[in-house]
Amino acid sequence: MTPEGTRLTTALRELRTRTGLSLAGLAERTAYSKSSWERYLNGKAMPPRQAVRDLCRLAREPDGRLLALWEIAESEWSGRAARPAPASAGPGPSRSPRPPRPEDAAQPAGDARSSAGRGRLAAVVVSVCALTVGGVASALLLLPHRQGEPGPPTSAPSAPGPRCRGDACEGQDPMHMFCGAGPDTLATHRTATGARMELRYSDRCRASWARMWGTHIGDRLEMTADGPTRRAKVADEVDAESYVYTVMTATRPGAVVRACFRPAAADGERECVDARVRPSATPRTPSPR
Numbered sequence: 001m002t003p004e005g006t007r008l009t010t011a012l013r014e015l016r017t018r019t020g021l022s023l024a025g026l027a028e029r030t031a032y033s034k035s036s037w038e039r040y041l042n043g044k045a046m047p048p049r050q051a052v053r054d055l056c057r058l059a060r061e062p063d064g065r066l067l068a069l070w071e072i073a074e075s076e077w078s079g080r081a082a083r084p085a086p087a088s089a090g091p092g093p094s095r096s097p098r099p100p101r102p103e104d105a106a107q108p109a110g111d112a113r114s115s116a117g118r119g120r121l122a123a124v125v126v127s128v129c130a131l132t133v134g135g136v137a138s139a140l141l142l143l144p145h146r147q148g149e150p151g152p153p154t155s156a157p158s159a160p161g162p163r164c165r166g167d168a169c170e171g172q173d174p175m176h177m178f179c180g181a182g183p184d185t186l187a188t189h190r191t192a193t194g195a196r197m198e199l200r201y202s203d204r205c206r207a208s209w210a211r212m213w214g215t216h217i218g219d220r221l222e223m224t225a226d227g228p229t230r231r232a233k234v235a236d237e238v239d240a241e242s243y244v245y246t247v248m249t250a251t252r253p254g255a256v257v258r259a260c261f262r263p264a265a266a267d268g269e270r271e272c273v274d275a276r277v278r279p280s281a282t283p284r285t286p287s288p289r
Contacts, residue, residue: 004073009043011066012052015059016041018175020213020243030054046077058238162205169207169248170228179205179248186257186275193263197221199275201257207248208277210259215240218264225251225258225277234264253279 016026023041027034032051039045052070056063162169163177174180179202186199186208195215201208209230210223219234223246230246233239251257258274 002073002076004069004076005043005046008052008066008069008073009041011069012047012055013041014175014178014180015055015061015066017180018059018061018243018245019055021058021241025241026055026058029058046074049074058242060238162202164205164207166206166252167250169205170250171230171247172207174200174202174205174207174209174245174248177205177248179207186277187259187273189259189261189271189273191261191263191271193219193265193268195219195261195263197259197261197273199223199257199259199273201251201277203253205248206251208251208255208257209246209248211243211245212261213243215244216264220262220264221246221259222262223249223257223259225249225255251277253277 019026021029023034023037026032026037030037030051031054032040032048036045036051040047040051047070049067049070052066053063056066162179164172164179169177169179172179174183180200183200183202186201188196188198190196193216195212197210197212199208199210208223208225210221210232212219212221212232212234215234217234217236217240221232221244223230227249230249232244232246234244254277256274256276258272260270260272262268262270
């Protein structure tokens with residue numbers, strides 16, 4: 001797979017994680033089968049453009065960036081990016097042959113063929129170079145990277161690093177900031193309604209957040225770490241069938257993080273759970289409050 005294809009696959013996996021849907025869940029909500037999604041998300045097949053749009057819709061992600069990346073990846077996957085443009089668009093207008101000139105006789109036939117061959121070769125080389133430079137320029141413009149970082153690698157890239165750390169993560173989406181890759185689960189709690197909530201912490205980002213799933217429309221989640229209270233609410237059926245996250249709050253080792261679940265039912269009770277972030281971020285079993 002090309003580097004662009006690998007980036008596309010990584011981005012699609014992140015979106016699928018944000019939806020909280022299984023492969024069967026994706027199949028139920030789109031026109032593509034469970035086996036098709038397995039191939040798309042593991043880089044075994046190039047997903048159709050509509051599949052990318054559907055996944056963005058389910059993850060509530062604007063599809064512009066992913067579709068631009070898909071265009072590049074699909075072009076290289078299919079080989080269109082390597083095909084030079086034809087030398088001419090078709091036969092030109094009919095012309096009468098010009099009369100022979102004296103210098104024609106002085107030029108050997110082999111030299112004439114060689115000159116024509118060099119001309120055609122130059123045209124092909126220029127076409128290939130234009131396509132290559134255009135593709136690389138498009139990739140550099142569309143794929144985010146910061147000043148001082150090396151350009152796109154020639155081999156399959158690793159997962160992107162976090163885009164924020166500490167105070168810079170305050171109020172940011174953990175998935176958009178790439179803090180949701182391999183976080184520590186500080187606490188997990190099953191509520192009286194059957195919904196679950198978790199406290200999550202990323203040591204790379206020095207930030208924490210909470211998430212809930214198995215919820216009902218109207219359920220709410222709050223979390224704090226001795227700072228601003230971050231909230232999330234289940235707004236519709238897509239939320240109810242997915243993970244719903246709070247935004248992040250900056251968290252240092254040793255801080256106590258608390259999450260509270262408020263069910264939509266009027267007679268439901270507020271349930272809270274807390275955990276302390278340790279230097280090693282070792283998960284522990286919380287005591288519900």
